[in-house]
Amino acid sequence: MTDLQSARGLNRRDFLRYSGLLGAAATITASVAACGGPSSTGAGAGGDKNTIQAALSYALSGGFDPMTASSAVAVAANLHVLEPLVDLDPVSRAPYNALAKESPSKVDDTTYRVTLRDGATFHDGSPVTADDVVFSFERVLEEKNASLFAQFLPFLKEVKKVDGRTVEFTLKYAFALFGERLSVVRIVPKKLVQADQKKFDSLPVGSGPYRLTAANAGDGLSFAKFDAYNGPRPAKVAKMTWLLLTDPNARVTALQSDRVQAIEAVPYLNAGALAKKSDVRSVQSFGLLFLMFNCKVEPFDDVRVRQALHYAMDTENLIKTALLGNATAATSFLQAEHPDYVKASTVYGYDPAKAKKLLADAGVSNLKVELLTTDTDFVKDCAPLIKQSWDAIGVSTTLNVGQSGGQYANRVDTGKYQVMAAPGDPSVFGNDVDLLMRWFYVGTWPETRSYNSGTAEAKKVVSLLDEAARETDAAARKKLWGQAIDIVAEQAALYPIFHRKLVTAWDGKALAGFQPVATTGLSFLNVGRA
Structure with a gap:
């Protein structure tokens, strides 16, 4: 737990002291020893x-079974070990055929067939079969398995075997992004998983x-x-x-x-x-630092209060000071480089006067806020500057910095928090707008974290995403996504502060x-x- 006093006038040296960066030199000796791996x-x-x-x-956290694994280490490892039918190039994010011999064959608007690559085998020497593909999808879709990847397949009705190397997918509705969305399910050997799932989870066998x-x-x-x-x-x-x-x-x-x-x-x-x-490169990502509010707790159930705390942040100074320029202030839910980027109708530029007025209009004064954050390096560096901005408009701010898992389990998921600043990046699972928005605005996050799923605006976002998912015209689909982005920007229940450069x-x-x-x-x- 970190509780910093008022940070008015926090300068560069004070910031470095608060974030612990001045002590980096003292850790070099220990760091050399820490490199003694295998x-x-x-x-x-x-x-x-x-x-x-x-x-x-990142540290090793949890197992590798692709039905449930979402840790940074597991996702990176599985990229090399297990294959989906269609994968996304890790650099360009363009889809390419992995286990699929060729691109999915469209039978009709709601039926596709995929044939496996000739001679594909798992690491134990057994052939990859249609039975393995059906098994891999069905276990993700099975509700009792609680796979987080099921939320990315709302369009999928049935997966069945046609022959030993061909699988047929039946959709609930036409879904234009079907091919690239196949990347969220990595194919596993049915026989080995059924024999010993725990063993597979600890050391998976794939076809990569x-x-x-x-x-x-x-x-x-x-x-x-x-x-x-x-x-x-x-x-x-x-x-x-x-x-x-x-x-x-x-x-x-x-x-x-x-x-x-x-x-x-x-x-x-x-x-x-x-x-x-060495070669060093900074790459713009979707990965974001977001601000999330507990919308069932006053006064954060008032959109004006949420907006006020966004307008109060000097985001450009935050990026310059804490990240040395390695981020871009959010002008949308998406980063500007995303192929489907649209500028949101609400953009939170630094405007402390507007922030004060919004608080006054909401009837809020002498606001005290505990800002919950994770202990991720760049987040810890940003926290004192967010505090500085909020203190400057009269919002008394204390910081609670802790390990990510503990913050979510003990505070966020139990509803015992006010405001959280934390990192997020579902783009490791896919790069289309539908997937990225469903991660944050459908299911777990609005229901058990930002606690705003019951609002008319949150329901409208889900409706727009569902409508866009059924839209076959790319321009019309992008327009619907834009409307959803406008709502989440205006409501600010969970919304990015900036998108990082990695x-x-x-x-x-x-x-x-x-x-x-x-x-x-x-x-x-x-x-x-x-």
């Missing part, structure tokens, strides 16, 4: 030329270019090339090892010492120094074909050693 063989620039080593920024050979919190993840893989993204090295280094200084040191060839989540303050030796660093002299991605994690599909 890499005794070494795979730096002068090491094993048939091995890739990398460092991810790499086999996951070991995974634990201390040593990280180890992969080996799957020699029998015959798909479009073959492994180009024999082995991979991923260190799981939550300490940002440890990741930086690992790259600087040639311990690894790539790291994600480069600390913004270290990007310049790393660029002197900084990745890698050794371009050691890796061939590597490109940073606009989502959490790293991709080594089609990447080899130089």
